[in-house]
Amino acid sequence: MAMNKLQRWLAPYRTAYRNSALHRFLAWWGAELARLLPVAWRDWFIERRDAVQVMATADGWSVTRLGSLPMATESVATDAGAEVLRALAERMLQAGEIKADLVALLDAAQVLERRLPLPAAAEENLAQVIAFELDRQTPFRADQVRYDFRIGARDAIARQIQVDMMLVPRPLAEQTLAPLTAAGLALDALDAVAADGARRGFNLLPAEARAERANAGARLNWILVAVGLGLLWLVMRQSIVAREQALTDLQQAVDKVQVEAAHTTELKRKLTDAVDGANFLAGRKKQHPVAVNILRELTQLLPKNTALVRLSVNR
Incomplete structure (x- = not known):
């Protein structure tokens, strides 16, 4: 039912x-x-x-x-x-x-x-139009007959169809x-x-x-469905593989940048240490006289008949 x-x-x-x-x-x-x-x-x-x-x-x-x-x-x-x-x-x-x-x-x-000449626009609701035309062009109503129809001809210029x-x-x-x-x-x-x-x-x-x-086309329909699902799986698989490859490439690029950044940081640290060491030595030299200068100054100040046995410089 x-x-x-x-x-x-x-x-x-x-x-x-x-x-x-x-x-x-x-x-x-x-x-x-x-x-x-x-x-x-x-x-x-x-x-x-x-x-x-x-x-x-x-x-x-x-x-x-x-x-x-x-x-x-x-x-x-x-x-x-x-x-x-x-x-x-x-x-x-x-x-x-x-x-x-x-x-x-x-x-x-x-x-x-x-054969019924109808406007081409009637094709959208052809079954309803045919049922209406039965009342107009035959002595029967739609519920009094068994009927069938098909489009026999088309006139694109006149925008009409001929329905048999x-x-x-x-x-x-x-x-x-x-x-x-x-x-x-x-x-x-x-x-x-x-x-x-x-x-x-x-x-x-x-x-x-x-x-x-x-269904006469059931076998073909199932084959088409299987082919469609296979193609869909292939497309999805290709998309996943492409995304995985893109992520791998991106990770490799990030790792490379991280290595370069670490190398740059190490070079910067070494440069900073070298600059700090040089500045420290220069400062020490400015704060304390050089021993050669002290000896030269003492040589000039002491008499010629005076001998210096030992010299101690405390800094």
Whole structure:
């Protein structure tokens, strides 16, 4: 129940995304990237799906498989029972190695198609605009029909878009789906057949009524997530390594400056000691007479017949 509510809540956003320019760009970009891959890699990354089409006929049901295998069609009578229809559909679904979607087809006369010219600005809220246009251009309200739409053309100069829409009355859709639901078949799409027998390319099933399939791009998404996380780790690792290297270089520069500062301080201390020593000697010389000067002075003062046996100078 909660999942159905979530599906209904997400349905308008999925429709808006499917018709958005971002979806078209990503689809184109993905296709271009896929072409660059080898075929074996392409098949591994991108899941291809066939189609098993179920269509009501005058006397029963026609079941056809299209895609990788040669087209195969088998019929089931109306009175054959739901189990026979289910067994045939499941056998068709499991016929090949490539998985297939189960699609119910309506006759072209059972659906109504319109091309709606709309302003380009309507694309932002296209689902709401289409629901409003249903009341204006068809005899039905949005809650009376199953409908789907897609952007068929764009006119950038005129700023207009051409929206292709297909609808079927709900009672007719339920009448077609009831036997298939009773047979226990999970449908991927409800579409209409074109004049050439191919699908029209719409899906009239609401999102909550579609079969729950494994996400075809899950494997690629997980790989992209792993690659993204790996790149993120690499960038973070490179950033950490760069910071560690910067800290190491800074520490080496600081150590070098500290060594030079210590050497400069030692030289300054030695210079200060030398200056202090020189100043001390000079001061001592100024404070006390030199012994030579004292002897010269005594020689001049003493008579020539006088001899000096011992001289003591106290400082």
